[in-house]
Structures are given as C-alpha cells and as structure tokens.
Amino acid sequence: MLSDSMGKYASIPNLIHDRIISKKRKLQSLGKLTPEKIEQIRDRMHVDFVFNSNKIEGSTLSRGETELVLRGITVGKKSIPEALSGKDLADILVAQNHSEAIQLIRKMAFNNTYQITEEDIKKIHEIVMKGVITSAGEYRDYDLEVRGAGFTPSPFYEISENMKEFISMLNDNTDELRPIEFAAQVHYDFVWIHPFEDGNGRMARLLLNLVLVRNGYPFAVIRSVDKTKYLKTLRQMDVEREFEPFLIYIARCVEQTLDLYLTSDSKKPKEKLLPLSELANNTPHSADYWSLLARKGRIDAIKEGKTWKTSRKILEAYLEEQEKKRN
Secondary structure (H helix, E strand, O other), rough: EEEEEEEEEEEOHHHHHHHHHHHHHHHHHOOOOOOOHHHHHHHHHHHHHHHHHHHOOOOOHHHHHHHHHHOOOOEEOOOOOHHHHOHHHHHHHHHHHHHHHHHHHHHOOOOOOOOOOOOHHHHHHHHHOOOOOOOOOOOOOOOOOOOOOOOOOHHHHHHHHHHHHHHHHHOOOOOOOHHHHHHHHHHHHHHHHOOOOHHHHHHHHHHHHHHHHHHOOOOOOOOHHHHOOOOOHHHHHHHOOOHHHHHHHHHHHHHHHHHHHOOOOOOOOOOOOEEEEHHHHHOOHHHHHHHHHHHHHOOOEEEEOOOEEEOOHHHHHHHHHHHHHHH
C-alpha cells in the first residue's frame, strides 16, 4: 500500500500476496533446505543482485566477471586478472564494494531492535561508492534532475529534513504496511529524495532488501533485463500516480527468489518448467496472453532471462478456475 501525504493508493492484489505468503511458509518449514544449500543459494543471489543492480546503472561487467570480483579480488592489493583487463575501474570497484555493503545490510536486518540512523545510510553509501565518487557518504550540495524521470528530486537544502523523515518511517512502519509493500515504499521514497550525487538507485535496492530480510524474506533481485519495465513502473508512480504496477513488479521479484529456494529442495521431485511459448500450444490462449498473466502475477511463473516458464499443471489449474467462474 504505497502512500504519501495525500493518502493511500494501492496494495498488492491478494491473489499474489497470498501465494507469496504460502511460499514463504513452505520455505520456513523444518527440513526444507540444508544450511549448505541455503548458503549456496544465498551466495548465488548476492552475485545476481550485485550484477543486476550495477548493470541497471550501466556497468560493463558480466555476471561471471562480477562473481570474480566478489570472490575476493581486491583492486590495489592484487593484480586484476586478465578477464577484467580493459574494464572500467569504477565498475570493478562498485561491484567489489557491494560485498561489504551487503554484509552490513544483513547485520542491520537480523537485529530487529536496531534503529537505523542517518549515519548508517551515509555509511552504506560510502561503502558502495568509495573510490568511485569523491562525495561517497555525503549528501549532495546542489540541485539535480534525473534524466527520463517524471519527478524532480528534493532541493539540496531539504535533503537533511527529508532524510530525517525517511529514517523515522524506515524504523517505524506507522502505516502498518505489509512487508513487501513497505519495502516498495522505502525504495520509492529514497529514490524520490535522491540524497546523493550518484548511487541512489543502488542504495534504494539495498534498502528494499534490508526491509525484506528484516521481515524474513530472502534477498530479491531487480533484474537488468527488466530495466525498461522497472523504470516504467517507477515513472507510472511519478507521473500517473499509478502505484499498483510497481507493487506487483516488486512482489514478483520477491516471489522469483522464493521460487529459486523452493525449487532447490532436494527432497522433493522438481516439476518440469517449460517456456510459455511451448505450453501455449495446447491451450485456448496465446503465449503473449499467458506472458501478460505472468507479468501481472495472475499465474505462478518463473522468468529465466527473458523467458517466462511455468508448468502444465499451473496453466490447467488457471483454466479450471476460469471455467468455474463462468459457470
């Protein structure tokens, strides 16, 4: 339920929210995954998060190159391997910096009584952007415009006051938003303030995950292949005051991570997932129609790269449900 001083606007559709809660409960059930498997998936998700978050901002590093950096290659102390030669140093640094930032985010998230401060926000930014911009960890002291956005960020002289309000909201969910809605609110409000010279998008995605992890969810990834949709839903909030598309998008990102954990359960046979383009052949609907339902969260589906996948069983259940409604 995204809100501002004018009131409340939207909430995640119950169909999607209930499905996510069901998956979260399954993941939390005893014996679902071994600690080793959880750690393996967590490491994979952190690489995915860092790669995609930086790719959205224009990084030239591939996922494999990002993983090399996160494995401990330290610029300035060890030689950069040949695989990274010729890459932008800033791209390498900001990927390297994310490892420490994620550790700090997790430390804060796992302490439910910890009250986050402005200094914490500045510290996270300093870690993420150190060596990349000279003003890392410092609020901007000038006004700016965000190219392609439908809003004007806070004037620099209002940043401190706006951030105090933001921190208060981050520590105390006074509107009692559901966790995913609250995480989306935190992301949106931070981007709107745009307190730093650079790195605001990266920070917003880190803070979104701070809220998610604090509420028992694994890290969610906003994927670079979805950059157009991601930015479109943000712009819909800014220009058209339509909040539901962004909420649904964030909810689906959360659900994708839950799906990854659940499909890694070695105790349970995996249901075969097929591209919607293949499954649509035996249904009354086109692949484009099924893809639209997947994007809106109306059917349970996983996105691999640019391809939506699900099972025959899920499509059959949806068609059966629609038949019941018609009768």
